[in-house]
Amino acid sequence: xxxxxxxxxxxxxxxxxxxxxxxxxxxxxxxxxxxxxxxxxxxxxxxxxxxxxxxxxxxxxxxxxxxxxxxxxxxxxxxxxxxxxxxxxxxxxxxxxxxxxxxxxxxxxxxxxxxxxxxxxxxxxxxxxxxxxxxxxxxxxxxxxxxxxxxxxxxxxxxxxxxxxxxxxxxxxxxxxxxx
Numbered sequence: 001x002x003x004x005x006x007x008x009x010x011x012x013x014x015x016x017x018x019x020x021x022x023x024x025x026x027x028x029x030x031x032x033x034x035x036x037x038x039x040x041x042x043x044x045x046x047x048x049x050x051x052x053x054x055x056x057x058x059x060x061x062x063x064x065x066x067x068x069x070x071x072x073x074x075x076x077x078x079x080x081x082x083x084x085x086x087x088x089x090x091x092x093x094x095x096x097x098x099x100x101x102x103x104x105x106x107x108x109x110x111x112x113x114x115x116x117x118x119x120x121x122x123x124x125x126x127x128x129x130x131x132x133x134x135x136x137x138x139x140x141x142x143x144x145x146x147x148x149x150x151x152x153x154x155x156x157x158x159x160x161x162x163x164x165x166x167x168x169x170x171x172x173x174x175x176x177x178x179x180x
Contacts, residue, residue: 001133001169004034004044005142005159006105006112008127009152013107015044016156016176018134022169033175040108042179046132047102047117050090055104059084069109073121077106082119103131107179128155134163134170152178 001022007014017034020027035044036056045052062080066072082098085091091100097118104115112129114122128146130138141162145155156176164170 001167002034002046002131003134003138003160003163003167003170004046004103004105004131005138005156006042006044006107006114006129007142007146007152007156008107008110008112011110012152012178012180013042013110013112014152014156014176014178015042015105015107016160016174017044017046018160018164018170019173019175020169020171021049022133027169027171029171029173035175035177037177037179040179042107042177044105044131045102046135048090048100051085051100051102051104054084054088054090055081058088069111070113070121070123073106073108073113078115078119078121081115105129105131130159130163132170134160134167137166138163 002018002020004017015035019029021030062076064072085100091098099117106113114129114131116122128142138159141159145158153176157174160174
């Protein structure tokens with residue numbers, strides 16, 4: 001469990017995350033961040049740290065040759081991600097298709113996407129997203145803070161703090177990055 005937050009503001013993408021690693025009845029603080037930038041992307045993950053590690057150090061997004069970014073994300077990006085996770089034994093086949101044990105927040109070309117556990121690429125109507133066990137608390141805080149017009153770093157930091165206040169599997173320190 002965790003809390004990852006993404007925010008779109010004035011053409012800049014922001015992603016923040018906590019440092020907790022949760023397993024059964026144990027919560028540890030990790031030093032490896034759950035958020036990072038790579039090439040033209042900004043990433044954050046909730047769920048399996050193995051998925052996050054493979055994504056960070058083993059994933060090379062393909063070149064975008066599609067007419068739209070969502071088409072690229074749904075087809076080429078997901079195909080490359082699935083291939084990596086299958087090669088590394090980090091994906092499984094379920095009754096409803098391939099799955100993996102994480103959610104990934106991806107910022108690409110001024111837009112946020114959430115890759116869900118069934119490889120569905122989700123886009124939202126709001127300018128913010130959240131993933132992980134602390135997400136419901138963060139979303140409430142994001143709605144209030146974003147409406148008030150606070151700077152992006154403050155919005156994300158306060159929403160992460162609200163999440164940590166009420167969700168025992170969310171812990172500081174928090175990492176907040178942008179693609180600017």
